[in-house]
Amino acid sequence: MKSTVEQLSPTRVKLNVEVPFEELSGDFERAYAALAQQIRIPGFRPGKAPAKIIEARVGREAILEQVVNDALPAKYSEALAETETNAISQPEIELGDLVHGEPLTFTAVVDVRPEITLPAYDSLSVEVDPIEVADADVEAELDNLRQRFGTLAGVDRGAQKGDFVSLDLSATVDGENVEDAATEGLSHEVGNGDLIDGLDEAITGLKSGESTTFTTTLIAGEYAGKEAEVTATVQSVKVRELPELDEDFVQMASEFDTVDELRESLRGQVADTKKYAQAGAIRDAVLDALLEAVEFPLPEAVVDDEVEATQHQLIHALGHDDEQIARFLEAQGKTREEWDAEAKETAEKSVRTQLLLDAVADAAETEVDQSELTQQIIMQAQRYGMPPQEFIQQLQNANQIGALYADVRRNKALAEVIGEVTVKDTNGDVIDTETFFGAAEADDEDGDDE
Template sequence: MKSTVEQLSPTRVKLNVEVPFEELSGDFDRAYKALAQQVRIPGFRPGKAPAKLIEARVGRDSILAQVVNDALPGKYSQAVAETETKAIGQPEIDLEELKYGESISFTAEVDVRPELELPDYSTLSVEVDPIADDEDAVDEQIEGLRARFGTLTGVDRGAQDGDMVSIDLAASIDGEPVEEASTEGLSHEVGAGDLIDGLDEALVGLKAGESKVFTTTLVAGEHADEEADVTVTVNSVKERELPELDDEFAQMASEFDTVDELRESLAERVAQSKKMEQANKVRDAVLDELLAKVEVPLPENVVQAEVDNSLEQVLHSIGHDEAIFAQLLEAQGTTREAFEADARETAEKSVRQQLLLDAIAEQQDTEVSQDELTQQILFSAQRYGMAPQEFIQQLTQANQVGAVYADVRRNKALLGIVGEVTVTDTDGNAVDTTEFFGTADEDDADADATAEDKGADDKSSDA
């Protein structure tokens, strides 16, 4: 088989493929065997009819068309491999006229990863916000602990912010009850703001047995975005009594003996969390700087596929009802054209990032271990609230395991070069990134160790 590549653009090529007719002999054998089981010829048992009789019955051209149709995907993949084409997306294949006994010729246009000119990472510099001491966060965590170990006590007074109340809600529109917006015995913390607009304001000052009517806009259900009159009735009011912040509380709520030790531990936890937040900002800043420095041509078909996928996800969630989609867009004050424009902007950024990180991963020879892939799958399963085995099964059925592998590889490639970039905070202080990203020397040492381990395994296998 002969294959040549014609570069159409930085992101698209045309493969010209010629397959000698004799290379299809095995494909013809398989086709004849399959047809022999299907075609009934008098005097021959199923599967035993000679190829010549099958050919006479079905037609040589029909058999040739079937053979080529079955063989084409494999021949395309072979051409991609032989020419080392970095294909992405689906090819557009154009098959020339078929003639029995002559070579099969076809062309395949396909998007490819562009060749990118990557910078010297040591010349890059990014800036992030400094890590500030956050005593408020420590206090917030302590108050959260006190609330967790607090007790609720009924009170004979009007409800205040922070009280826990048991309430009934009854909603109506133009005097007609709205059942889906009504409930009884609902527990709610006054001031939490996590139910409906206007509820907390209506509750303040109400005692057990008292009611109040307020107007609000419903946010879900059949009457979403409509104004309704809601009657809230208070069944009980309880205030939260917090334990004293002393050493006894520290021993009850933690493994520490004193409040000072508890506070010190929480401060360390908050500081570590702040460091991780800063590390994430460093990573994002490095990626943004790379995108600003590196020109990444975009393959149009790949971008359009992402735009189409975004639209399909929304339509699928509403049963592909275009009328509902139009109503949703109108409620959000936008149009389909604006939605698709936003989807295209998001898709272009996503594809640009993927292509850039793929190029870095290739340059750095980034590899992903089975353990790293497994950890990412387990993390994703937990995030979606699914059992790991069920999540893996869905990934496999959707043929998305490769996509997860690619994402892990891209992220690992980015983290691997952050240590080479100069990072400072907005106060002008150098930011030490080694805790989360390591150093270039460490990465080289890890790569050497991996190579040595692989060499040892190869020798062991040879033995």
């Protein structure tokens, strides 16, 4: 087989492939064997009919077409390997004339990774907020703990922010009942805004047994994007009464004996939470610094695929109905052009990030072992509340194991870069990133802090 590469742009190539006819002999044998099992020819047992008779029955051109279709994926993969082409999109394949006995020719236009020149990582520096644990942070944690052990007591007054109400809800769109929006006895904390837009404002001030009707735009379900008339009836109003913060409560709610011991423990927990938040901020800052330091063209087809993927879920939920999509965008205060532009901007950053981190991983020869991949699978499964084996099965069914591996490799490569970047907080203090990301594989003399 002979393959050549024609560079169409920095991110797109055209493969010209020629396969000698004799290289397809094995594919012909498999095609005849499969057809012999399918075709019933008088005088021959299944699978025993000669190739010439099968050819006469089916037609030489039809068999050649089947052979080519079956062989094409493997020949395309061989061409990629032979030319060392790093394809990152589905190819656009065009077949030459199919003539029995003549070489098979085809072209494949495909997107490839652009050339990326990486900066010297130790020349980069980033700044993040310091870790500061205020007394107010500790008191907020104490209040959260007390709320977990609080009790609800009914009150004879209108609902206020922070109250807990029991609601009956119903909705109509153009006079038709929305079954998905109907519920009874729904518990809701006034002011948290996690149910229906406009609900909290509508029920504030209502007493037990009182109702109100308000207009809102539905964001999911059959009527997503449409205006609905929602009726809310308050069945009860309750306030949360918190236990006293004393030693009895501390000993009941924790392993500590005194309020001071509990406070000190919570202070440590807050510090740990802020450390994890700072680690995330460091990661984002270093990634942004890398992206700013490197310029390279993006493969448009890959960006378009990313845009389609990000928009597909919502468009599918809206039934691919342009009218419903328009209503939804109106509720969001966006035009279709603005939504498309935002989706493209997000997709471009996503693709740029993936390509850059792949280049970083390639340059560092970053590898991911089985334990690292397994750990990531377990973490993802826990996040989705699924058993790991079931999560793995879903990944396999969706052909996403490779994508997960790539994400783990990219994150590992970025962690290695972070160890070489100068990271300071806004107070000017150098942060030891090894605590979060491990030691960088760099010369020891490069690690001196000033």
